[in-house]
Amino acid sequence: MTKMPLRLLFVTALLATGLGATAGTIPRDVSLAPVVKATSPAVVNISTRGRVEVQQNPIFRRFFGTPEGPVERETASLGSGVIVNAEKGHVLTNYHVIANAEEITVNLVDGREYMAEVVGSDQPSDLAVLKIDPEGLAELPFGDSDTLEVGDYVLALGNPFGLGHTVTSGIVSAKGRGSLNIGNYEDFIQTDAAINRGNSGGALVNLQGELIGINTAILGPAGGNVGIGFAIPSAMAKAVMDQILEFGEVKRGLLGVFGQELTADIAKELDLDISRGAVITQVQEDSGAAEAGLKEFDVIVEADGRPVNNFNDLRNIVGLKRPGDTVQLTLLRDGDRKKVEATLTENTQLAGSTGSPMAPRSSSLGGAEIGPIPEEHPLYGEVEGVMVTEVERGSKAAREGLQPGDIITSINRESVTSIEEAVELIEDDERYLLTVRRGAAPFFVVID
Secondary structure, eight states: OOOOOHHHHHHHHHHHHHTTOOGGGSOTTOOSHHHHHHHGGGEEEEEEEEEEEEOOOHHHHHHHOOOSSOEEEEEEEEEEEEEEETTTTEEEEOHHHHTTEEEEEEEOTTSOEEEEEEEEEEGGGTEEEEEOOOTTOOOOOBOOGGGOOTTOEEEEEEOGGGOOSEEEEEEEEEEEEOOSSSOSSOOEEEEOSOOOTTOTTOEEEOTTSOEEEEEEEEOOTTSSOSSOEEEEEHHHHHHHHHHHHHHSSOOOEEOOEEEEEOOHHHHHHTTOOOOOOEEEEEEOTTSHHHHTTOOTTOEEEEETTEEOOSHHHHHHHHHTSOTTOEEEEEEEETTEEEEEEEEOEEOOOOOOOOOOOOSOOOOOBTTEEEEOOOTTSTTBTTBOSEEEEEEOTTSHHHHTTOOTTOEEEEETTEEOOSHHHHHHHHHHOSOEEEEEEETTEEEEEEEO
């Protein structure tokens, strides 16, 4: 008898059950066990031990005579990992699983135990590569996470709560999840396969037994599974891993723009009839973006042929490229569609800060009082504009997120260099598109 493909058997069983069929009508070989047996040997349990410095509580110093300054405390953590290269003993896991670890132990499903060393790690993507003794290992092949569809069946394998190898099943609930404040680069696969503490770094696999994600985070009020888990797509994980193995770190290309998600209010101010995109708030000098002619208020809608729905999409696409790579951008400028090619430069850390509100007051900007930038402000002399000194609670400005210390550099696309210019622009209109600096990155705010 010819067996049906595992995916088709699984779906057939679910449909039969939903139509009220009895248990006896479902083929006995309908099971996820073959996938589990094929993939489990490549999924490992990880335990770590380390030491971190913590600040002493002053009360303990006063009453118990403990020494001043930070003290060292032992730490321990449990997590999971995936063997992705059996020949070389490479294990892929989350950065947060092995952060601050001095000793890393890897346990296989067959009971073997190894001490692991860190090949390299990348905190922004929350990924790390370990190395163990390569003798007699199994590995998981990478699948193509870009071809995943919402509704595809997936399995999550890992070490929840330190119980040991555990398997849960579910579907892909969503793709491209970002803005979760989990990491710098967020393009998560969302799944309802149960993911709990200890699953971090484990495998999300499809029914072909391919690695399509690294389980990373959960969303739950008590830190437990509520059917919303997140995994780093295999495409991102492999790109990061390849750089770690080549360089020991990740060298990311820099486009050289600050930006934010295009909102309906900003689109209206720019006379655009689109609702998605990444609007540029600033272009860095001598960057690839500047060389390509990108400008403030440009709205990027595609990068390398992939849709850009928000600035997070653009960051993820560029973040997987190396210095010297090019990116093809499609953008809207003053309603016209343009295509440009930008060459990425080496990424560097940008510094920024905010200051304290001290200035004369003018209370006509949607409940935000403004004044000159004081000399003690860290951005004094570096930017031109006016500073928000106070925001009235419940006002339009407050609802749009303006804060004391913010620097307004333009109003309705007109540069502002003094309080007099700002007041004149405010009196001319009742709807304002503001360019605001808070630290290094500018952003847009619409007050209506």
